[in-house]
Amino acid sequence: MIIKENLSKSVAALTLNRAESLNALNRPLIHSLQTHLKDLENDQNIMAIVLKSSISKAFCAGGDIIEVCQDIRHNKVSEAHQFFKEEYGLHILLRGMKTPVIAVAEGFSIGGGLGLLNSCAYRIVTETSQVSMPEALIGFFPDVGASNYLSASEFGLFLGLSSQRIKAADILLCNLADYYIPSQSIKELLNFLSTVASENFTQLLQQKLKYLDQKENLKPGPLTENKKFIREVCSAKNIENFDKQLHLYKGEDPWILKAIENFNYSSKHSLKFIFKQLKQKRDWLGNAKKLFDKEYKMATYFVKHPDLLEGVRALLEDKDKKPSWKEKSYQQIVISEEIFN
Incomplete structure (x- = not known):
């Protein structure tokens, strides 16, 4: 599930290799990744770790x-709870590592995949990169640190509620990555890492990343093109008002129309929860241990709600895309502030 290789005496690479599931993180993959990360963290010769995909x-x-x-x-x-405990434990490990992890996120980074990218020290996207937090579509919530990194972006609330995908320009706009390096230049980066001297390593690495970074050449994405509308929608004081403002859209941008379609499909319970989750700044957001403790509490709450099973059934298992959500209106849903405190 993890392919480990040494690019040099000072740089190792870990390649996610569960291709049949697009590297979805199950417990064996989480365990394997944790073990390799801990071993490399304890290796005094290793100055950096590259995390990438086999596909x-x-x-x-x-x-x-x-x-x-x-x-x-x-x-x-209890097994479901344990999954979240171990997944979030992986992120606490990543965020606390002294050895920097360089994530190369080509292709899709969905949900926890985006979380994985955002727990790494250096976050690289390419022209093939697409990210989304589509949890509302399956009756869940944006987790693995999204309480922090989505609430920190002015567009995060819209992304969390619309489940819409964004590409490199908007990923960088939302501070969900640091560098845009075209796929053809990734090999140059890996070659550099296989030969760079350990002396002044961090400085040389940062210089190389800056040299390869092509973000200035990116054309604005749909978030920039629709920022006035999105800001108006996200100024809503509650989910009911957000819903109303969203449906006032009179334009023809297919990206916004797809966002509205996703929103209409989503669990109302998830939508109301996500609005409360991302709208308010909370004092625990900046502490990794507290952040993931809170998200674990949220995850166990969702495990008990029937929308999760129904959402996964409708979208990922039977794939009929006809979920029967428990609550049909926001007024039926009561979400206690205690969950966030």
Whole structure:
């Protein structure tokens, strides 16, 4: 599941290799990644770790939520809880590492895949990169650190509620990556890492990344093109008002129209929760341990709600795209502030 190789005496590469599931993180893959990261962190010769995918189509499709739902259906709720505990533990490890991890996120980074990218020290996207947090479509919530990195962006609320995909220009606009390096230059970066001297390593690495970075050549994406409308929608004081403002759209931009389609499909319970999750700044957002403790609390809350099983069934298992959500209106939904405190 993980291919480990030494690019040089001072740089190692870990390649996600669960291609059949687009590198979706199940517990064995999480365990393997944690073990390799800990071993490399303890190796005094290793100055940096490259994290990449064995396939160009996807960096990581997120947590394996189908396996989680299978556990829930078989009354193995403790196993479902354990999955989230271990997944979030991986992110606490990544964020606390002294050895920097360089993520090369070609292709899709979905849900927990975007979280994986954002827990790394250096975050690289290419012309093939696409990211999204589509949890509302399956009756869940944006986790793996999204409480922090989505609430920190002026567009994060819109992304969390619309489940819409964005590409390199908008990924960088939302501060969800640091560098745009065309795919043809990734090999040059890896060759550099295989030969760079360990002396002044960090300085040389940063200089190379800056040299290869082509973000100035990117054309603005749909977030920039629609920022006036998005800002108006996101100024809403509650989910009901957000819903109303969103549906006032009179334009023809297919990206916005798809965002509205996604929103209309989504679990109203998830939408109301996500609005509360991302709209308010919270004092625990800047502390990794507290952040993932809170998100674990949120995840166990969602495990008990029927929309998660139904959402996964409709979109990922039966794929009929006809979910029967528990609540049909926002007024039926009560979400306690205690969950966030």
